[in-house]
Amino acid sequence: MIDPRVASGLRDLPPSVMIPRERMLATFRRTFGAFGFVPIETPHIERMEVLAGKGAGSDEVLRQIFEVTNKGGTPGELALRFDLTVPLARFVAKHVDELGIPFKRYAIGSVFRGERPAKGRFREFVQCDFDTIGTESVLSDAETAQVIHDALSAAGVPDFTITLNNRKILDGMLESLDLAGRSGQVLRSLDKLAKAGRDAVLAELQKPTGDGTPGLTGDQASRVLEFAEGGRGGVEVLREAENALGTRPLAGQGIANLRTVLDLLSAAGVPEDRVSIDLGLARGLDYYTGIVFETTIKGWERFGSVASGGRYDNLASLFTSRRLPGVGASIGLDRLLALMDEAGWLKGMAKGTPVLLANFPGTDPAIPFRMAAELRAAGIGAEVYPEPIQVGKQMGYGSNHGHKIAIIVGPDEAGRQVFNLRNLATRQEDKGLSWSVLVDSVHSVLQALEQERAQS
Amino acid sequence: MIDPRVASGLRDLPPSVMIPRERMLATFRRTFGAFGFVPIETPHIERMEVLAGKGAGSDEVLRQIFEVTNKGGTPGELALRFDLTVPLARFVAKHVDELGIPFKRYAIGSVFRGERPAKGRFREFVQCDFDTIGTESVLSDAETAQVIHDALSAAGVPDFTITLNNRKILDGMLESLDLAGRSGQVLRSLDKLAKAGRDAVLAELQKPTGDGTPGLTGDQASRVLEFAEGGRGGVEVLREAENALGTRPLAGQGIANLRTVLDLLSAAGVPEDRVSIDLGLARGLDYYTGIVFETTIKGWERFGSVASGGRYDNLASLFTSRRLPGVGASIGLDRLLALMDEAGWLKGMAKGTPVLLANFPGTDPAIPFRMAAELRAAGIGAEVYPEPIQVGKQMGYGSNHGHKIAIIVGPDEAGRQVFNLRNLATRQEDKGLSWSVLVDSVHSVLQALEQERAQS
Numbered sequence: 043m044i045d046p047r048v049a050s051g052l053r054d055l056p057p058s059v060m061i062p063r064e065r066m067l068a069t070f071r072r073t074f075g076a077f078g079f080v081p082i083e084t085p086h087i088e089r090m091e092v093l094a095g096k097g098a099g100s101d102e103v104l105r106q107i108f109e110v111t112n113k114g115g116t117p118g119e120l121a122l123r124f125d126l127t128v129p130l131a132r133f134v135a136k137h138v139d140e141l142g143i144p145f146k147r148y149a150i151g152s153v154f155r156g157e158r159p160a161k162g163r164f165r166e167f168v169q170c171d172f173d174t175i176g177t178e179s180v181l182s183d184a185e186t187a188q189v190i191h192d193a194l195s196a197a198g199v200p201d202f203t204i205t206l207n208n209r210k211i212l213d214g215m216l217e218s219l220d221l222a223g224r225s226g227q228v229l230r231s232l233d234k235l236a237k238a239g240r241d242a243v244l245a246e247l248q249k250p251t252g253d254g255t256p257g258l259t260g261d262q263a264s265r266v267l268e269f270a271e272g273g274r275g276g277v278e279v280l281r282e283a284e285n286a287l288g289t290r291p292l293a294g295q296g297i298a299n300l301r302t303v304l305d306l307l308s309a310a311g312v313p314e315d316r317v318s319i320d321l322g323l324a325r326g327l328d329y330y331t332g333i334v335f336e337t338t339i340k341g342w343e344r345f346g347s348v349a350s351g352g353r354y355d356n357l358a359s360l361f362t363s364r365r366l367p368g369v370g371a372s373i374g375l376d377r378l379l380a381l382m383d384e385a386g387w388l389k390g391m392a393k394g395t396p397v398l399l400a401n402f403p404g405t406d407p408a409i410p411f412r413m414a415a416e417l418r419a420a421g422i423g424a425e426v427y428p429e430p431i432q433v434g435k436q437m438g439y440g441s442n443h444g445h446k447i448a449i450i451v452g453p454d455e456a457g458r459q460v461f462n463l464r465n466l467a468t469r470q471e472d473k474g475l476s477w478s479v480l481v482d483s484v485h486s487v488l489q490a491l492e493q494e495r496a497q498s
Numbered sequence: 499m500i501d502p503r504v505a506s507g508l509r510d511l512p513p514s515v516m517i518p519r520e521r522m523l524a525t526f527r528r529t530f531g532a533f534g535f536v537p538i539e540t541p542h543i544e545r546m547e548v549l550a551g552k553g554a555g556s557d558e559v560l561r562q563i564f565e566v567t568n569k570g571g572t573p574g575e576l577a578l579r580f581d582l583t584v585p586l587a588r589f590v591a592k593h594v595d596e597l598g599i600p601f602k603r604y605a606i607g608s609v610f611r612g613e614r615p616a617k618g619r620f621r622e623f624v625q626c627d628f629d630t631i632g633t634e635s636v637l638s639d640a641e642t643a644q645v646i647h648d649a650l651s652a653a654g655v656p657d658f659t660i661t662l663n664n665r666k667i668l669d670g671m672l673e674s675l676d677l678a679g680r681s682g683q684v685l686r687s688l689d690k691l692a693k694a695g696r697d698a699v700l701a702e703l704q705k706p707t708g709d710g711t712p713g714l715t716g717d718q719a720s721r722v723l724e725f726a727e728g729g730r731g732g733v734e735v736l737r738e739a740e741n742a743l744g745t746r747p748l749a750g751q752g753i754a755n756l757r758t759v760l761d762l763l764s765a766a767g768v769p770e771d772r773v774s775i776d777l778g779l780a781r782g783l784d785y786y787t788g789i790v791f792e793t794t795i796k797g798w799e800r801f802g803s804v805a806s807g808g809r810y811d812n813l814a815s816l817f818t819s820r821r822l823p824g825v826g827a828s829i830g831l832d833r834l835l836a837l838m839d840e841a842g843w844l845k846g847m848a849k850g851t852p853v854l855l856a857n858f859p860g861t862d863p864a865i866p867f868r869m870a871a872e873l874r875a876a877g878i879g880a881e882v883y884p885e886p887i888q889v890g891k892q893m894g895y896g897s898n899h900g901h902k903i904a905i906i907v908g909p910d911e912a913g914r915q916v917f918n919l920r921n922l923a924t925r926q927e928d929k930g931l932s933w934s935v936l937v938d939s940v941h942s943v944l945q946a947l948e949q950e951r952a953q954s
Contacts, residue, residue: 043816043817043818043819044547044548044551044816044817045547045817046548046588046589046591046592046814046817046818047545047592048540048541048544048545048588049541049543049544049545049575049576052541052543053541054538054539054540054541054589054592054593055538055539055540056538056593056596056597057536057537057538057597057603060536060537060538060539061536061537064527064537068524071520075850075851075879076851076874076879076880077851077870077874077879077880077881078850078851078854078879078880078881078899080513080516080517080850080899081513081516081517081520082510082511082512082513082516083510083511083516084504084510084511085504085505085508085509085510085622086542086578086608086610086622087505087508087564087610087621087622088504088505089503089504089505091500091501092500092502095500105569106568106569107568107569108543108566108567108568108576109566109567109568110564110565110566110578111564111565111567112562112563112564112565112612113561113562113563113612114612115612119505120505120564122542122543122566132502132504133502133510135502136502136503136510137510137512140512141512141513142895142898144883144884144885144895146881147513152542154542154543156568156569156570156571165543166541166542166543174884177884177885179857179884179885181857181863181867181882181884181885182884184867185867185882185884188871192874305864306863306864306867309864309865309867309868309871310867310868310870310871311868311871311872311875358502360499360500361499361500361501361502362499362502363499394531394534394536395531395532395533395534398534401635401637407637407762408761408762408765409765411637411640411762411765411766412765412766412767414533414766415644415765415766415767416767418532418533418648419767423531423532423533423534424532424533424534425533425534425602426637426641427600428600428630428633428635428637428638428641429600429633429635429637439598439600442598443534443536
């Protein structure tokens with residue numbers, strides 16, 4: 043016998059995980075589509091040259107790459123993608139002439155990283171990315187935040203905050219401290235603020251980096267930290283930043299960008315308290331060049347960001363000389379699902395087909411078979427139990443699988459052309475209903491159950 | 499610069515392919531769900547031991563396997579799955595106790611085979627499988643055909659035939675010719691009937707096989723062929739087979755099974771002309787043990803089967819001593835889409851978001867931004883053009899991307915709180931409509947366009 047386990051760091055997803063996951067993905071696809079984003083798909087296997095191109099992935103990610111070889115293939119030539127961004131860059135470079143710009147695409151798919159296996163860390167996970175390529179318009183910046191808002195709302199997340207920053211504000215601030223060009227160093231330290239605390243960050247800011255860049259002075263370090271920590275809140279944060287840095291052209295551009303984004307989100311009806319400015323938000327290190335996004339769920343901040351992204355100057359510089367700016371974000375599907383599960387927000391989601399038709403011993407199975415088809419034709423999911431075993435066991439199957447009601451036709455009912463309708467939760471049974479009212483009666487019972495659920 | 503090409507045998511799927519593909523997958527998921535099938539997902543990467551287990555895949559498939567290795571991993575330990583059946587067997591063996599039987603699952607995902615690249619043959623392709631595990635009920639056999647019927651109908655395929663056979667009938671026939679146990683050999687030859695013709699098959703049947711099994715006699719070979727060729731049609735085929743073979747217990751079981759399946763499908767309202775018997779249908783060689791299915795589209799038979807499957811005695815014998823019979827089928831998504839595209843059946847499918855909102859130079863972009871949000875809240879997809887370029891160019895973008903209508907608010911219209919509504923196909927424009935009727939007017943124009951399309 044072969045051991046049926048999965049390889050280390052990988053996992054099977056059972057129906058209890060997959061049903062809410064598919065529902066959530068359908069919601070995301072609908073949301074993306076409503077904004078004019080269109081789906082693309084690229085292969086799971088890419089040429090190694092594409093994945094390992096300079097700057098395509100961090101050194102850490104490249105160390106985690108899975109190589110792929112088939113018989114007759116050259117080792118080291120192919121690998122599994124580690125994100126959807128590098129494939130997007132390649133795709134756009136290859137197809138931009140036929141697609142035209144702006145190009146708004148979404149992509150949902152598995153990516154692979156040979157990380158050391160740990161709780162909650164998997165070597166295969168799903169990314170949901172959407173990006174707008176080929177425009178520097180602030181409308182696309184605002185729209186990216188709006189899509190995050192609409193997607194999470196539609197998915198049933200009750201309360202969350204989309205935090206915004208713009209890399210140019212920090213760059214302008216660093217300019218004002220004679221620290222122009224040092225933003226990578228500073229961002230890497232600021233990124234640790236929440237986890238390591240302010241003292242650790244202050245100390246790190248003052249240390250020289252590995253490549254010999256000197257540390258900040260004590261005064262520079264505290265002013266950077268003060269700036270980052272002080273800049274959290276609503277539009278008033280931007281007013282203060284303007285007073286402090288408004289004359290710096292870079293900072294001024296960043297502030298104006300966020301101001302317009304707030305105005306546009308408000309015009310689009312995104313509630314003000316769903317959006318927040320944080321001038322210390324360091325997301326994405328050197329990759330992003332303008333606005334950056336991060337999204338936390340209120341009360342569940344410890345899960346980290348569930349939707350993040352930002353604007354980049356040039357998506358596909360590895361593959362084409364054509365400059366392609368863009369903005370986009372990625373929704374962390376698995377993290378969001380894990381959080382919603384723990385919060386109890388997935389409960390009550392209809393779990394399967396609502397109706398089970400008993401296969402009563404001695405009754406012609408063509409009867410439940412026909413009834414099930416009738417229910418499905420009316421848009422009601424219906425499953426016939428495949429074997430004529432003891433009816434109590436069939437009812438147990440229904441309860442375990444989330445069926446709401448069962449339709450039972452014993453030989454006596456078959457002769458009278460009637461059925462019994464059992465509520466699987468309460469075990470109450472309506473007896474002797476005529477076959478002619480099957481769809482109507484199932485429909486009204488299901489509606490009543492749905493109303494009960496909504497009110498509880 | 500790195501060449502942005504994909505590796506040999508792989509492909510990018512642009513929006514024009516992905517939009518109908520996602521629609522079709524949503525249709526399939528809905529259909530599977532309506533019958534009580536639930537989704538599962540297994541990793542793309544499996545342990546080689548699982549994939550290469552005896553009988554898991556044919557020798558040809560095993561030669562095409564992609565090995566996967568990461569730094570620090572052992573070469574030869576991991577590989578990409580080549581189908582969804584072996585992972586299903588592993589999954590069921592591992593999880594059957596918690597899931598219980600019957601277990602009805604569907605799975606949709608990419609599989610990988612290092613085939614020699616050729617037109618229409620790809621090294622990564624999507625399979626859509628559904629199976630009922632843990633029951634030998636004929637209801638599940640019938641339901642499998644019914645799911646194929648409902649899925650293809652819902653996907654918009656106008657006319658097709660689901661062809662049925664039962665392996666036991668052929669086995670009984672071979673018994674009657676003193677050829678018991680020779681079905682593998684016979685099926686492999688019969689499988690070539692459509693392509694190679696009857697003379698080639700007659701000759702092959704009389705040749706000894708590689709493992710030393712002698713060939714059939716000339717008389718045996720012609721009787722086998724006659725039986726296979728003569729047995730095509732409706733229920734009358736079963737009556738003839740019963741007369742010829744009814745006393746053979748195996749053949750009798752197979753005939754009774756198909757008869758019940760026809761009765762159940764008829765009870766479920768599947769039109770009679772959608773189902774056909776073919777006693778020569780050899781599908782699946784040695785793997786299947788009972789009913790087998792194949793589905794061809796009327797007028798497009800040259801594309802081969804788009805949905806195939808059958809019943810097997812023991813799914814997971816490699817992984818567990820528990821006997822798990824089952825029945826299932828796989829829909830060939832990409833083949834079906836290619837066929838429907840060529841037949842013109844995908845035309846007229848709404849291609850993207852229906853409404854484009856112009857970003858008129860000089861108009862506050864918050865105006866179209868707000869209008870788009872209003873339309874989306876009413877369930878109407880709406881996209882704002884991100885840059886205030888020449889409006890004619892924006893309209894060109896809309897026409898190219900399948901938008902039906904454009905909403906235009908120039909500075910003059912903004913002052914009067916009105917908009918112009920342009921039909922992007924006819925270029926007709928309704929001018930000066932009040933902002934308060936935005937949703938209503940867009941809704942009624944879209945409805946009228948949809949009716950026009952349906953009538954044409």
